[in-house]
Every structure is written in structure tokens, then in C-alpha cells.
Amino acid sequence: MAINRGKNESFLDEAFLRKLETIRILAQKGIKGKTSGIHRSYKSGSSQEFMDYRRYHPGDDMRYVDWSVYGRTDQLFIKLFHAEKDLTLHILVDTSKSMEFGYSSKADYAKKIVAALSYIGLANQDQVGVTSFSEIIGQTKSPERGKDVYLSVLNYLKSLNVEGKTNFNTCLEQFANEGNKPGIVVVISDLLDPLGYKDGLRALIHSKFKLTLIHVLAQEEIGPTFKGNYALQDIETGIARNFFTDKKILQQYEKKMTDYLNDISNFCRQRGIDYHLANTEVPFEDFFLEYLKCEQRGR
Amino acid sequence: MGLFVLTLIPVLILIHSLRHKPVQQQVTTLFIWEEIIQEQAGKVSVKSLLKNLSLLMQIIIVVLIAIVLSNPVIYRKNTLPAQHIIVMDTSASMKTKTKTGSRFDNAIIEAIELISKNSASDSLMIIDAGNKPSINIQFTENKTQLKTILRQMKPKDIPGNMEKAVYLALSFLSKQSNTKIYIVTDGAGYDLNSLVKLNNNIIPVMISGGENNIGITQFEFRQRPGKKSEFEVLAELKNYTPEPVIVNLLIKSGRSGSTEIINRKIGLADNQKKSYVFPFSGKVLGTMTAEIRTNDDFVVDNKVWAVLSPVKKKNVYLVSKGNYFLEKFLKVYPNIRLTSSKTIIESSWPDIILRNDIIILDNVKPPPSLQGNFLFLNTIAPNIPIQNMGILTHLPITDWNKESPITRGIRLDQLMIGEAKKLLPVETLAKKPSSQNLTPQNLSSAKGVIPVLESNDYVLISTFHNDGLKAVTFGFDLNQSDLPFRVAFPVLMNNIFHWLSPVTDGFSSTSIKSGQPHEILLKDGADPISIRRPSNKWEKMIPSGLNLIYTNTDSVGLYKVKESQNNHSFAVNLVDENESQILPLNQMRLQSFNEQLSQTTSESSVVGKNTKKYPTQVWALVLILVLATGTLETIFWLKKGLEDV
Numbered sequence: 001m002a003i004n005r006g007k008n009e010s011f012l013d014e015a016f017l018r019k020l021e022t023i024r025i026l027a028q029k030g031i032k033g034k035t036s037g038i039h040r041s042y043k044s045g046s047s048q049e050f051m052d053y054r055r056y057h058p059g060d061d062m063r064y065v066d067w068s069v070y071g072r073t074d075q076l077f078i079k080l081f082h083a084e085k086d087l088t089l090h091i092l093v094d095t096s097k098s099m100e101f102g103y104s105s106k107a108d109y110a111k112k113i114v115a116a117l118s119y120i121g122l123a124n125q126d127q128v129g130v131t132s133f134s135e136i137i138g139q140t141k142s143p144e145r146g147k148d149v150y151l152s153v154l155n156y157l158k159s160l161n162v163e164g165k166t167n168f169n170t171c172l173e174q175f176a177n178e179g180n181k182p183g184i185v186v187v188i189s190d191l192l193d194p195l196g197y198k199d200g201l202r203a204l205i206h207s208k209f210k211l212t213l214i215h216v217l218a219q220e221e222i223g224p225t226f227k228g229n230y231a232l233q234d235i236e237t238g239i240a241r242n243f244f245t246d247k248k249i250l251q252q253y254e255k256k257m258t259d260y261l262n263d264i265s266n267f268c269r270q271r272g273i274d275y276h277l278a279n280t281e282v283p284f285e286d287f288f289l290e291y292l293k294c295e296q297r298g299r
Numbered sequence: 300m301g302l303f304v305l306t307l308i309p310v311l312i313l314i315h316s317l318r319h320k321p322v323q324q325q326v327t328t329l330f331i332w333e334e335i336i337q338e339q340a341g342k343v344s345v346k347s348l349l350k351n352l353s354l355l356m357q358i359i360i361v362v363l364i365a366i367v368l369s370n371p372v373i374y375r376k377n378t379l380p381a382q383h384i385i386v387m388d389t390s391a392s393m394k395t396k397t398k399t400g401s402r403f404d405n406a407i408i409e410a411i412e413l414i415s416k417n418s419a420s421d422s423l424m425i426i427d428a429g430n431k432p433s434i435n436i437q438f439t440e441n442k443t444q445l446k447t448i449l450r451q452m453k454p455k456d457i458p459g460n461m462e463k464a465v466y467l468a469l470s471f472l473s474k475q476s477n478t479k480i481y482i483v484t485d486g487a488g489y490d491l492n493s494l495v496k497l498n499n500n501i502i503p504v505m506i507s508g509g510e511n512n513i514g515i516t517q518f519e520f521r522q523r524p525g526k527k528s529e530f531e532v533l534a535e536l537k538n539y540t541p542e543p544v545i546v547n548l549l550i551k552s553g554r555s556g557s558t559e560i561i562n563r564k565i566g567l568a569d570n571q572k573k574s575y576v577f578p579f580s581g582k583v584l585g586t587m588t589a590e591i592r593t594n595d596d597f598v599v600d601n602k603v604w605a606v607l608s609p610v611k612k613k614n615v616y617l618v619s620k621g622n623y624f625l626e627k628f629l630k631v632y633p634n635i636r637l638t639s640s641k642t643i644i645e646s647s648w649p650d651i652i653l654r655n656d657i658i659i660l661d662n663v664k665p666p667p668s669l670q671g672n673f674l675f676l677n678t679i680a681p682n683i684p685i686q687n688m689g690i691l692t693h694l695p696i697t698d699w700n701k702e703s704p705i706t707r708g709i710r711l712d713q714l715m716i717g718e719a720k721k722l723l724p725v726e727t728l729a730k731k732p733s734s735q736n737l738t739p740q741n742l743s744s745a746k747g748v749i750p751v752l753e754s755n756d757y758v759l760i761s762t763f764h765n766d767g768l769k770a771v772t773f774g775f776d777l778n779q780s781d782l783p784f785r786v787a788f789p790v791l792m793n794n795i796f797h798w799l800s801p802v803t804d805g806f807s808s809t810s811i812k813s814g815q816p817h818e819i820l821l822k823d824g825a826d827p828i829s830i831r832r833p834s835n836k837w838e839k840m841i842p843s844g845l846n847l848i849y850t851n852t853d854s855v856g857l858y859k860v861k862e863s864q865n866n867h868s869f870a871v872n873l874v875d876e877n878e879s880q881i882l883p884l885n886q887m888r889l890q891s892f893n894e895q896l897s898q899t900t901s902e903s904s905v906v907g908k909n910t911k912k913y914p915t916q917v918w919a920l921v922l923i924l925v926l927a928t929g930t931l932e933t934i935f936w937l938k939k940g941l942e943d944v
Contacts (some may be wrong), residue, residue, distance in 0.1 A: 098327035192328040222328055231321040234329045241329060241336070242321050249335065256331050 016149025088183030102218030310358030390459025397508030514600030670767030
């Protein structure tokens with residue numbers, strides 16, 4: 001049953017936020033950025049972490065000439081260091097009507113994930129931006145840096161309304177084409193769009209975003225339990241279909257859902273997308289810690 | 300009751316319809332469900348069936364209960380042994396000669412074939428369709444015995460009574476039996492068509508062959524009126540063939556029947572019937588025969604017999620003080636021996652009664668008598684339950700019994716009577732409120748009195764017959780009426796004499812038709828008598844009274860009756876125009892019957908002769924089905940319940 005729990009409640013308690021503060025989002029490879037951040041880039045730069053040598057070319061900064069090597073070899077070499085680059089975290093959160101579904105609302109669950117990711121990102125001096133979408137791209141919280149931004153993120157999340165149909169591909173394609181800063185994109189959605197999800201994800205990959213997909217589903221969606229004669233009504237379109245469900249039908253549904261999830265998982269794996277399934281029945285803290293462990297292992 | 304239970308079906312459907320109303324359920328998307336729906340599309344009927352299996356089972360249970368309550372039966376083929384009846388036509392026409400023996404010989408062959416076609420477990424009965432149909436052998440499986448009985452059967456010289464025989468056979472038909480009635484007949488002498496229509500189980504087995512017949516269909520002998528020794532012979536001949544024929548008619552007479560009276564060639568056109576009257580004179584004693592010499596196929600009607608007995612005189616005893624008209628009549632009445640007396644001598648009265656055939660008491664009161672033949676004129680016998688209530692004068696005739704044997708051939712409605720006694724039978728008197736002094740004995744015997752002539756409920760002439768006592772009572776004096784002047788008088792007296800003493804002038808019992816009973820009046824009471832049949836076989840019979848009814852007149856010819864002191868003969872002739880018509884049936888109808896028989900035979904061979912559908916009650920079986928379906932429904936319901944959990 002769709003339950004929309006209070007938009008104004010705090011998504012994360014203080015204790016959990018403190019735990020998260022100690023963890024950083026680790027990027028797996030260098031990402032271009034206009035401003036320096038605390039994330040390493042393979043582009044040589046001015047950080048203290050030595051990377052390699054190269055011959056001196058006229059115009060190079062003389063401060064990076066390694067004079068001890070010159071003394072031994074009588075040749076000029078330039079020290080190369082990992083450049084400290086800034087990281088932009090884009091969080092795309094699905095706010096279509098279907099996200100309202102579940103005893104523990106998927107939208108609430110998604111907002112908690114957004115809040116947690118934002119907190120970690122901001123704690124690590126990353127720029128964090130949040131964008132909602134349903135039929136179209138909705139409200140956008142532009143990427144900003146600093147812990148003080150967190151409050152505005154929370155307010156932003158509180159202001160989000162769950163409504164409208166899902167138009168996953170169009171929205172993601174639009175986001176990819178808007179010329180947003182490169183960085184990490186975390187998509188949080190239930191992916192229950194009859195038109196599919198692949199085109200949207202492909203568009204983001206094509207735009208060089210590092211992509212993470214958090215697939216939020218309620219337990220009733222993964223394994224429904226209602227049996228008998230039902231008029232099934234689409235929560236987004238209002239269209240109803242009479243359906244007699246019994247044990248076999250439900251098993252068939254579960255199989256279809258499993259196939260669907262496997263299909264998503266395979267798609268993501270083949271394209272280097274980090275895929276995480278979030279069952280709203282699992283306590284959020286457990287899911288998120290597990291998610292972070294996976295991220296660290298991936299690194 | 301079963302139909303009432305069926306009304307539960309709409310209720311069940313209604314209940315199930317209510318139960319199946321869908322519950323609203325929100326889902327985040329329909330596309331997975333729709334995929335399932337599409338996959339299920341091919342299995343929709345099975346699905347919906349399974350979905351409504353409970354309803355279907357409950358409907359089946361209701362229908363089965365309705366069937367149980369309507370006490371269902373199924374008809375199943377039963378191979379129980381069948382029972383068949385063979386009705387054998389033994390009438391005279393079955394004696395007709397054919398190329399392969401007589402028709403009856405062929406009938407025996409057909410009947411034996413029928414018996415052989417039946418299975419060993421079948422029972423058959425044989426009925427003889429003679430003048431008096433009889434069962435020759437009851438239902439038996441013993442085919443040998445049946446065949447033996449058949450071979451022992453003989454056709455008789457009598458017209459058959461196939462209708463009675465068929466009704467007798469039909470009495471053995473029952474609704475559930477597989478009885479067929481085979482009529483083995485030539486179809487001559489009766490309407491076979493209407494008999495076959497009586498029942499579908501009647502199957503005629505037609506016997507044909509031999510179609511030429513010329514027969515004597517009537518033979519009478521009489522004395523010429525007023526001529527003592529002159530007589531006439533009537534012979535009627537019929538040609539049943541489609542061709543004209545000439546036959547030689549030979550009439551013989553004499554004690555041994557050897558004196559030729561007539562020998563004449565007679566021509567008959569096709570299907571022509573001719574009557575000839577031949578006068579002759581002389582003594583008429585012994586036997587007279589008429590015979591046609593022809594080589595036809597049916598000989599039974601080619602010869603007829605008549606027995607000419609000598610005239611026997613009746614002993615008449617008249618007690619009268621003088622009655623001119625009566626005495627005059629008795630003098631001219633032939634063949635009587637009259638004894639007259641003016642008074643009654645009571646001592647010799649019993650002897651008089653024994654010695655005389657008729658006693659006439661004219662205005663003389665008789666003593667009580669328990670036997671004898673009396674004519675009471677204007678007097679009442681004490682044994683006869685009639686009471687005299689007074690005198691009637693100038694009375695009109697209000698009713699007369701035309702059916703009485705003594706009024707045969709006369710009219711009495713114009714009779715004039717000046718004075719008569721007011722006679723009332725005791726039975727009628729008992730019904731009157733003023734009647735007194737009636738004893739039960741009188742009442743019980745009153746039923747013998749039959750009024751013949753009446754005037755305002757008073758009896759003028761009556762008859763009475765009780766045991767050995769026969770009496771005709773006139774309640775008036777002949778001289779007080781115009782009866783002696785009427786033409787009816789001699790006829791009335793003749794009728795009275797014939798009724799009182801039927802032993803007549805010897806011509807009446809000369810011949811009878813074959814199959815008819817012959818009454819033998821005995822002189823010697825209960826002494827045994829012997830009868831010689833035309834086949835010269837003697838039959839011994841013990842009569843129980845003064846007469847004996849002989850019924851075995853199934854052969855044409857002369858029968859000789861031998862008593863201890865008296866012998867006489869009588870003749871039996873066919874003289875039946877229908878039975879002499881030996882043409883079986885027209886060819887078309889014969890063919891139709893044969894087709895019917897062959898169809899029946901072929902059906903019997905295909906389906907099984909003894910196969911018939913018998914109803915069997917199946918409510919118990921249906922009830923078991925109800926329980927089984929109920930159990931299945933319960934299992935299904937429990938299983939579904941577990942699945943839902």
C-alpha cells in the first residue's frame with residue numbers, strides 16, 4: 001500500500017550521520033574537474049604524492065625540476081605528482097508516483113540514501129548536486145561544496161513531492177545532455193518504467209559520468225502475496241486490470257521480477273555501472289553500510 | 300422434487316458471483332502483470348475452469364442429487380432368455396393340398412424351423428388355434444419336446460378361431476418380456492390384417508400353396524308340406540377358382556347310403572355359387588350324402604352327410620272336459636300319439652307323467668308334480684310360483700315376449716281375450732306392498748316363471764322351467780279368446796310342443812356344422828354311451844343327466860351314438876363358405892407379411908434374438924457419484940485453502 005510518510009521529518013538521525021562522516025566516497029579513477037578537490041587525479045599536479053618523471057620542456061615550471069637527478073645525470077627532469085582534483089557528485093532521484101509505494105515508502109528510502117550520500121560527499125569537500133525526476137526533470141539542487149550545504153540539501157529533499165509518471169530514459173538523456181560537470185552520478189529509482197531504463201543509462205555513460213544505480217524496490221513489488229480475484233490498478237496511470245492471482249501466478253510474477261532484476265544487473269555489470277538493489281524492507285542503515293563496503297571493495 | 304433441487308443452481312452461481320467480485324489493489328506498474336496475462340492467454344479456459352472448479356463441482360452435485368430424486372433408470376440390453384409363442388392354424392383350410400404336402404405339413408416345417416432358430420435358453424409355447432383354442436404345450440426350453448408336439452398336431456375339419464387364439468397368446472405378453480407371437484397360418488377364413496395390427500409382436504408366418512377349390516356350402520333335407528313321402532334336398536355349391544368348372548354332383552341315400560338319388564353334371568362359372576333343390580320321394584331312412592367329384596386341392600367340403608331318422612311320435616296326454624279347438628288341433632298335428640281323459644286319476648299320475656312327453660290340463664286342477672312337461676290351460680299348478688289374484692275381463696294385451704321360444708314366428712298383440720285370471724308371478728307379487736303369506740320357498744322358485752303375454756302387469760301366458768319340470772300356463776280359457784281362430788294358434792301350439800319336448804321329427808338333428816356341440820338326449824339316464832367317430836374310433840362317455848353335450852365334432856362325417864337300448868347317428872359337415880375360401884391372401888399382402896417376417900428374423904440375427912432393453916434403477920450409483928464429487932470438491936477446497944495460506 002502506498003504510504004507517503006511525512007515530507008518534513010528528518011531522514012537521518014544524528015548518530016548515523018556522525019558515523020558516515022568518517023567515510024569518504026572513493027572514486028575508482030581520475031575525473032576531470034575545473035577546480036581542485038581532495039580526490040586524486042591521474043593528471044600530474046601539485047599534490048605531494050609523487051607519480052613519475054619526465055624530461056624538461058621549455059616552459060615547464062622550474063620549481064618541479066628535480067635537481068638531485070640533474071646533479072647525477074646532468075639532465076633536467078621534471079617531477080610529476082598526482083594532481084588533487086575536485087569531485088562532483090550528481091544524485092538523480094526518482095520522484096514519480098510509483099516511489100510512493102510500499103509500507104516503508106520507497107521515496108523516503110530514496111531520500112535517506114540521497115541525504116546520506118550528500119552528507120558523505122559534502123564532508124569530503126566534494127560538490128554535491130541533487131536532481132529529481134519523474135516525467136520530466138524536476139527541481140534541481142545545483143552542485144555545491146561544504147558541510148553547510150547539507151542543510152539546504154535536506155530542505156531540498158523535504159520540498160520534493162512524489163507525483164507523476166516515470167519517464168526514466170528521457171529524463172536521464174536530458175540530464176546527460178545538459179552539460180553538467182563530469183563526476184559521479186548516482187541514480188536512485190525503482191526503474192518501473194514500461195519504456196525501459198537502458199537508453200537513459202547509456203546516455204549517462206556516453207557523457208563520461210561515473211555511474212552508480214541504486215534500485216529501490218518494496219518487498220511487495222519483489223514478491224507480492226495477494227491471492228484471489230483482484231483489480232490491479234497502476235498507481236501512476238490509474239489503469240486497472242482484473243486479475244486472478246494464485247500461488248502459481250505469484251510464482252510466475254516472482255520469476256519475471258527476478259529475470260528483470262538480473263537483466264538490470266547484467267546490463268550494469270557489462271557497462272561498469274555499480275548496481276545496488278535496495279529493498280525497503282531492509283533497514284536503511286544496513287543497506288547503506290553494505291553499499292559503502294561494496295564501494296570500498298570496488299576501489 | 301428433483302426439479303425443485305435444480306433451482307439451487309442459480310443460487311450457487313449467485314453466491315459464487317458474489318465471491319468473485321475483484322478486490323482493488325494498487326501496484327507500481329502493470330507491465331509485468333500484463334506479460335503474465337499474455338502468457339496466460341492460451342490457458343485462459345483451463346484457468347477459468349480451475350477458478351470455477353468448485354462451482355462446477357457444486358453444480359454437478361446439485362444435478363446429481365436432482366437425478367437421484369427423480370429415481371433414474373437406464374435401459375440396458377439384457378440377454379435373458381426370450382419367450383415366444385407359436386400359434387398353429389389347425390382349421391380345415393390347412394388341409395389344402397400343395398405340391399409339397401398339405402399346408403399343415405408345410406406349417407409344421409416352418410414352425411420347427413422357428414424353434415430351431417431360437418437359442419437353447421429360449422422358451423416356446425404352442426397354441427392350437429382350433430375351434431376352441433388351447434395350449435398344446437406351455438413355455439418350455441425343451442426343443443425336442445416342442446417339435447414332437449408339433450409333429451403330433453393334426454388339422455381339423457372345423458373353421459378355425461384364430462382371433463380367440465391370438466387373444467389367448469396376447470394374454471401371455473407382458474411389458475418387460477421379449478415375447479413374440481408367431482402365427483403360422485394360411486390366413487384363410489378370417490381377417491389376418493386386423494389381427495396383426497393388434498400388437499407389434501405378432502408376426503405372421505404365411506403358408507401358401509393350393510388354391511383350387513369347389514365345395515358344397517349348404518346341404519338341407521326337408522319333407523314337402525302335406526306330402527308324407529315326398530321330400531326335397533337343397534345343395535349349394537360354390538366354385539372358388541378363377542376358372543369355370545364342371546363337377547359331378549352325386550347324392551345318395553338309404554340305410555347304408557348306397558342308393559343313388561341324384562347324379563348330375565353341374566357347371567359353375569368362376570367364383571360362382573349355385574343352389575339346387577332336388578325333389579325325390581320314397582322312404583327316408585339311414586344316411587344321405589352329397590358329393591362332388593372333382594380334383595380340387597381341398598377335399599373337406601367335397602362331401603356332406605345327413606342322417607335321416609324315422610319319424611318319432613310324441614305321447615301327449617290330454618285331460619279336458621271338452622275343448623273343441625284343442626282336440627281338433629291335436630288330431631291334425633302330425634307325429635303325436637294322443638291319450639285323452641276327462642279327469643285325473645291321482646294314483647296313476649306319476650306313471651302318466653313318465654310315459655307321456657306332454658301332458659295338457661285344460662281347466663283341470665293338477666296334483667303337485669316335480670317333473671314332466673305340462674301345458675296348463677286356465678288352471679294353475681301348485682308347484683308353479685304363480686298366484687291368482689282374481690278375474691280380469693276385456694283386458695288389452697299390453698306386452699308380449701318376442702324372444703320366447705313359444706312366440707317364435709307369431710304375433711299376439713291383437714289377441715282378444717274376454718276373461719282371464721289375474722295371475723302374478725310370486726316374484727312380482729313380493730314387490731307389491733299389499734302382498735302377504737309368501738313363503739321363502741315360493742320366492743326362491745319364482746325366478747323360473749317367464750311372462751310371455753301380459754295385460755297390465757298380469758300374466759296371461761307364461762313359461763316355467765325348473766329342473767325336471769317344464770310348464771306353459773295359460774291364464775285364460777281358449778274358448779274365452781279368439782286365439783283358436785287365429786293363424787298363430789297352430790304355430791303357437793307347435794312351438795309349445797317343441798319347447799316342452801324337443802325330441803322332434805328326426806330331421807332337425809340330422810347334421811351339424813363341424814366344431815358345434817351336439818346335444819344327445821338320453822333315454823337311459825346316466826348309463827355310459829359310446830360314440831363312433833368318422834375315423835371309426837370309439838369314444839366312451841358318461842353322461843351326468845338326461846342329456847349329453849358332445850363337443851368333439853372336429854371331423855366331418857358320420858358319428859354313431861350307441862346307448863344301452865338305443866342307437867342313433869348324427870352327421871357333421873363343414874358347410875362354411877369362409878373356410879372353403881382357401882385362397883390364402885392376395886399376393887401383395889402375402890409378400891408384405893413375408894417381408895415382415897424376414898425383417899424380424901434378420902433383426903433377431905443381428906441384434907440377438909433375445910436381446911431387449913430392460914430398465915435398471917441407478918439412483919444408488921448416482922448417489923455414489925454425488926458422494927465422490929462431494930469428496931473431490933472438499934479435497935479441492937482444502938488444497939486451495941492450504942495454497943492460499
